[in-house]
Amino acid sequence: MRTVLSRPDFRLLFGGLLASMTAESILLLALAVWVKDLTGSDGLAGATIFVILAPRTLAPLVGWFVDRYPRRPFFVVTNLATALLLTPLFAVRDAGDMWVIYAVAALYGLSNLTVGAVLSRLVRELVPPDLLGEANGALQTARQGLRLIGPLVGAGLYVALGGWLLAVVGMVGFLTAAVVVGAPWRFATPRESPGALADDAKPRARWPAELVAGLRHLAGEPALRRALLGYGLGSLVMGFTESLIFAYVDRGLGREPAFVGVLFTAQGVGGLMGGLASAAVLRRVGELGTLAVGVALFGPAALMLAYPNLWLGLAAVLMAGLSLPLTLVGLHTLIQRRTPPELLGRVAAAAEAVVRCPQAFSIGMGALVVALLDYRLVFAAVGLATLLAGNYLWRGRHLSPPPGPPPRPRLPAPRLTPEGSQPALRSR
Numbered sequence: 001m002r003t004v005l006s007r008p009d010f011r012l013l014f015g016g017l018l019a020s021m022t023a024e025s026i027l028l029l030a031l032a033v034w035v036k037d038l039t040g041s042d043g044l045a046g047a048t049i050f051v052i053l054a055p056r057t058l059a060p061l062v063g064w065f066v067d068r069y070p071r072r073p074f075f076v077v078t079n080l081a082t083a084l085l086l087t088p089l090f091a092v093r094d095a096g097d098m099w100v101i102y103a104v105a106a107l108y109g110l111s112n113l114t115v116g117a118v119l120s121r122l123v124r125e126l127v128p129p130d131l132l133g134e135a136n137g138a139l140q141t142a143r144q145g146l147r148l149i150g151p152l153v154g155a156g157l158y159v160a161l162g163g164w165l166l167a168v169v170g171m172v173g174f175l176t177a178a179v180v181v182g183a184p185w186r187f188a189t190p191r192e193s194p195g196a197l198a199d200d201a202k203p204r205a206r207w208p209a210e211l212v213a214g215l216r217h218l219a220g221e222p223a224l225r226r227a228l229l230g231y232g233l234g235s236l237v238m239g240f241t242e243s244l245i246f247a248y249v250d251r252g253l254g255r256e257p258a259f260v261g262v263l264f265t266a267q268g269v270g271g272l273m274g275g276l277a278s279a280a281v282l283r284r285v286g287e288l289g290t291l292a293v294g295v296a297l298f299g300p301a302a303l304m305l306a307y308p309n310l311w312l313g314l315a316a317v318l319m320a321g322l323s324l325p326l327t328l329v330g331l332h333t334l335i336q337r338r339t340p341p342e343l344l345g346r347v348a349a350a351a352e353a354v355v356r357c358p359q360a361f362s363i364g365m366g367a368l369v370v371a372l373l374d375y376r377l378v379f380a381a382v383g384l385a386t387l388l389a390g391n392y393l394w395r396g397r398h399l400s401p402p403p404g405p406p407p408r409p410r411l412p413a414p415r416l417t418p419e420g421s422q423p424a425l426r427s428r
Helices: 008-039 042-068 071-085 087-091 095-126 129-148 150-161 163-182 192-201 207-211 213-220 222-238 240-252 257-305 310-337 341-372 375-394
Strands: none
Touching: 008 042, 008 095, 008 129, 008 150, 008 163, 008 240, 008 257, 042 071, 042 095, 042 213, 042 240, 042 341, 071 087, 071 095, 071 163, 087 095, 087 163, 095 129, 095 310, 095 341, 129 257, 129 310, 150 163, 213 222, 213 341, 222 240, 222 257, 222 310, 222 341, 222 375, 240 257, 240 310, 240 341, 240 375, 257 310, 257 375, 310 341, 341 375
């Protein structure tokens, strides 16, 4: 990880993303806590995450736009727009204004999808192929490390000062990211301009074909197809936990909704550990193997949450946090290495849709299931299903084998004397 952070261009991108990821870590949970506090409903609180993920259905259109325009300006404009769309949160007063939170959450989900697609191309342009795993690992380490303080700070700010301060913090983070990445003298790498010219010079297909090009590439590449199928199936049940965690805190532990922030902080500890280890795991078992390990680790975590105990719950969310960066680093690195640059925006957005749409569906279903079934039974079912999905991915790890060890330098054969017995010594 130190190698990729020694590159000035990537280090500046990393600094800008750190600001936006800080805002994201504070906002994501706090919006759900805000809804829970206004309505008293676990289902409506979990549905906030569903609303954030729902715009993933627009992934083909978003990826098409990302691939048509310069990546860095697109990234800057998206962050500026994200800061602007948070302003309606200042108008929220009571449960009757809950629709405002949902509207902001939906627009935020759309901008988050856009930033993710643009970021895949920026990282691919700035980082050599052999450092992609380290770059993705560094980003996931920062993102998951922020869970150590972000959710707790967000919940604390909400309890102390209300939701309006969350909007201010989010706006500052996204504006900072836009300024750092958008500075005109930054990221002037030799690889950026030729890549853009090459993309513009290629003849474009008709727009319907361009829209589905990302999905077509995912379906045609064996490793990507297996990755998206296995992870997508796992996501069908992983989303249940967004509503289940509120029921676990409320009914199981007997705590206030804001205590969810403590669990997310513990998850951040696991995420930090997973991010730091992800590059090493990637080198050992390859991209699909890393993805499999991440998905499979979610299984025992969910099984442990079926029994309401504070210390067991902390260990479970720690394990769940460990699984997330391994999953994302394996998937993102596989996409970047197996996709032509001119398709990367569409493929990254389409992959988000294939994974997140089932997750959004399961979050919506989870909001209903948590009101009808015992949350402990649902946690047990989630654990078994994700173990099966992880096993399916692990059996396909040969499709993306880890890179072999670097070749050993070959020494020249010694020259023999005419007698053929002793090597001749050559002086300089």
